[in-house]
Amino acid sequence: MTSRMRTEIGEQPEALRATFEALLPRVSELRALAERTRQVLFIARGSSDNAAMYGRYLIEARAGRLCAMGAPSIATTYRAKLDLNGVLAVAISQSGRTEEIVESLHWAADCGARTVAVTNGAGSPLAEAADVALVTRAGDELAVPATKTYTTQLAALAVLGVGLGANVDVGEIARVPEEAEKLVAGAGADLDAIVERLATVQGAVVSGRGMAFSTALELALKLKEACYLHAMGLSYADLLHGPIAVVDDDTPAILVAGDTGPTLAGTVALARRVTGAGASAYGIGGGAELPAACTLALPGPDLPEWLAPIGLIVPGQLLTEALARRLGIDPDAPRGLGKVTQTD
Amino acid sequence: MTSRMRTEIGEQPEALRATFEALLPRVSELRALAERTRQVLFIARGSSDNAAMYGRYLIEARAGRLCAMGAPSIATTYRAKLDLNGVLAVAISQSGRTEEIVESLHWAADCGARTVAVTNGAGSPLAEAADVALVTRAGDELAVPATKTYTTQLAALAVLGVGLGANVDVGEIARVPEEAEKLVAGAGADLDAIVERLATVQGAVVSGRGMAFSTALELALKLKEACYLHAMGLSYADLLHGPIAVVDDDTPAILVAGDTGPTLAGTVALARRVTGAGASAYGIGGGAELPAACTLALPGPDLPEWLAPIGLIVPGQLLTEALARRLGIDPDAPRGLGKVTQTD
Numbered sequence A, B: 001m002t003s004r005m006r007t008e009i010g011e012q013p014e015a016l017r018a019t020f021e022a023l024l025p026r027v028s029e030l031r032a033l034a035e036r037t038r039q040v041l042f043i044a045r046g047s048s049d050n051a052a053m054y055g056r057y058l059i060e061a062r063a064g065r066l067c068a069m070g071a072p073s074i075a076t077t078y079r080a081k082l083d084l085n086g087v088l089a090v091a092i093s094q095s096g097r098t099e100e101i102v103e104s105l106h107w108a109a110d111c112g113a114r115t116v117a118v119t120n121g122a123g124s125p126l127a128e129a130a131d132v133a134l135v136t137r138a139g140d141e142l143a144v145p146a147t148k149t150y151t152t153q154l155a156a157l158a159v160l161g162v163g164l165g166a167n168v169d170v171g172e173i174a175r176v177p178e179e180a181e182k183l184v185a186g187a188g189a190d191l192d193a194i195v196e197r198l199a200t201v202q203g204a205v206v207s208g209r210g211m212a213f214s215t216a217l218e219l220a221l222k223l224k225e226a227c228y229l230h231a232m233g234l235s236y237a238d239l240l241h242g243p244i245a246v247v248d249d250d251t252p253a254i255l256v257a258g259d260t261g262p263t264l265a266g267t268v269a270l271a272r273r274v275t276g277a278g279a280s281a282y283g284i285g286g287g288a289e290l291p292a293a294c295t296l297a298l299p300g301p302d303l304p305e306w307l308a309p310i311g312l313i314v315p316g317q318l319l320t321e322a323l324a325r326r327l328g329i330d331p332d333a334p335r336g337l338g339k340v341t342q343t344d
Helices: A004-010 A012-034 A046-063 A072-076 A099-110 A125-129 A148-163 A170-184 A191-198 A210-227 A236-240 A264-276 A289-293 A308-326 B004-010 B012-034 B046-063 B072-076 B099-110 B125-129 B148-163 B170-184 B191-198 B210-227 B236-240 B264-276 B289-293 B308-326
Strands: A039-043 A067-069 A087-093 A114-119 A132-135 A203-208 A230-235 A253-257 A281-285 A296-298 B039-043 B067-069 B087-093 B114-119 B132-135 B203-208 B230-235 B253-257 B281-285 B296-298
Touching: A004 A012, A004 A308, A012 A114, A012 A132, A012 A148, A012 A170, A039 A046, A039 A099, A046 A067, A046 A087, A046 A148, A046 A210, A046 B072, A067 B067, A072 A099, A072 B046, A087 A099, A087 A125, A087 A148, A099 A114, A099 A125, A114 A125, A114 A148, A125 A132, A132 A148, A148 A170, A148 A308, A170 A308, A191 A296, A191 A308, A203 A210, A203 A236, A203 A264, A210 A230, A210 A253, A210 A281, A210 A308, A230 A236, A230 B230, A236 A264, A253 A264, A253 A308, A264 A281, A264 A289, A281 A289, A281 A308, B004 B012, B004 B308, B012 B114, B012 B132, B012 B148, B012 B170, B039 B046, B039 B099, B046 B067, B046 B087, B046 B148, B046 B210, B072 B099, B087 B099, B087 B125, B087 B148, B099 B114, B099 B125, B114 B125, B114 B148, B125 B132, B132 B148, B148 B170, B148 B308, B170 B308, B191 B296, B191 B308, B203 B210, B203 B236, B203 B264, B210 B230, B210 B253, B210 B281, B210 B308, B230 B236, B236 B264, B253 B264, B253 B308, B264 B281, B264 B289, B281 B289, B281 B308
Parallel strands: A039 A067, A039 A087, A087 A114, A114 A132, A203 A230, A203 A253, A253 A281, A281 A296, B039 B067, B039 B087, B087 B114, B114 B132, B203 B230, B203 B253, B253 B281, B281 B296
Antiparallel strands: none
């Protein structure tokens, strides 16, 4: 039987096409809203927070604005009053109904911020609360692990980056859905072998840098929530500051990179270091160079670095779904989780 | 034989006393530097980045300034130009010689920021590069896992918080060294039992919220680097957005909280949820309430929430050192690590 998660992975090309079509015309609206703001504050949790990490690198690296990853507890638990004049607050929530996120966006506005919502929930409290709501067109998502709602959040954040003046070629967006189509068809010849190997270990390090760091965090979350794997998501550099000690025979590294970009060389070097120490490295993306340095590898999208994360997570989603089934877990309903998480 | 790490853990009360004595007189200098700045940007890696997380919560919750945790790759890999006018950049490095951090602080200044260094390296390139250098008085640290250089970084950041006008009682600082003395004497009756249990598992979730989140991240890093444990550091709320699925019979939760403060109740509730599901929760700190909700627990410091993280990590350091020895690892020199990490 096909899992709901696998079906929803396959719906991503169409969801991305619909989302870009709906949101690209709103670039000028975003540009107007962002006038007289200088920084960006992201407010999100879980997969949405991983999407925010993509937005953060895109906007800092290409649009020259400082981004902060907000801590919702500052708003909802400490109830602190921050000076947010000149700040564009961007809240991201699949449902648009996570109270903590809705409350944090109201708080940001009270502190002086202009506000954007990114949500799949048209008419949700989050969409209603924001100055500008970017509603993704993922359709209903029923499996607990987010897939198409995550990649369409990335699409919305790519549009936000364009609205904030990112130095990118907007025309490249048109190729995203067709690249996603190639990726959802299957993760390549090494998938089964990686699944078999991960089925025998307790943990893994998942690493990437810069724009691809978001993919590493999201894949680590997926592997934790759907496969109960001790997956530790770390940036390439943070990994070298201590946690590299944890990589060994029983703890492989999964390394993610775009086909191009300034972080590829470091990721390839990390793969060589891991395999040189006798441990396994499994690559995702990274053109021809990363697979050559890895034990096994899954191809990524043929997209420029700034759009690559939208495709890079797809092989990771397929890996997660296959590993969950291999372990006898229903990927659609892992233990302990509901579709909308409420935290205070 | 006593490990060097254990000796250095014991040196913390004196190191904290000396650091506060040296840095508290510099509050007015910090205040002057911070005039006409509105946000704070932290630049750090590894344990220093965990210290930054403490500074971030302290300054947002008590001093009303937005804080961003910087991504050094934006400076050193992407070489992006950000608008950092009105930003106070705070770079933290034990040695003051990690090139990536030194380069990132120069970059921040070039982008318009005012700059502070927090380092144990008097005369180091980082100290020389900053407008104001807060040099900690930890003395030489030889064990690879940072202990006294970490807690004295927290002390320096508490002083920075005071300089930025945090709403705190500065007089409470005087009790920190004596509370540290009580903690370094030993971690309490449950330590051996927790060590034995952690010696039989592959992974653990380490969680805390708000000010204590920094302690959770730092303990997770220690357990990864010195015990090769799959330790996943997560905030209380992020844990509930997916990774809670990973907690089971073989994956306990280690939960950290101050004796008081608005995040204690949520941490206690999380402990009840974990033990209610049949898994183990080990508490650190949290007054009388957290131990009552946990399987086993280590007492924390009798300090107000804003200073508690300086003491809360100490039982975690003792746990790490004892677990490493129990596993036959030399805690002073874990595999794959040197004392100064260079990343690009």
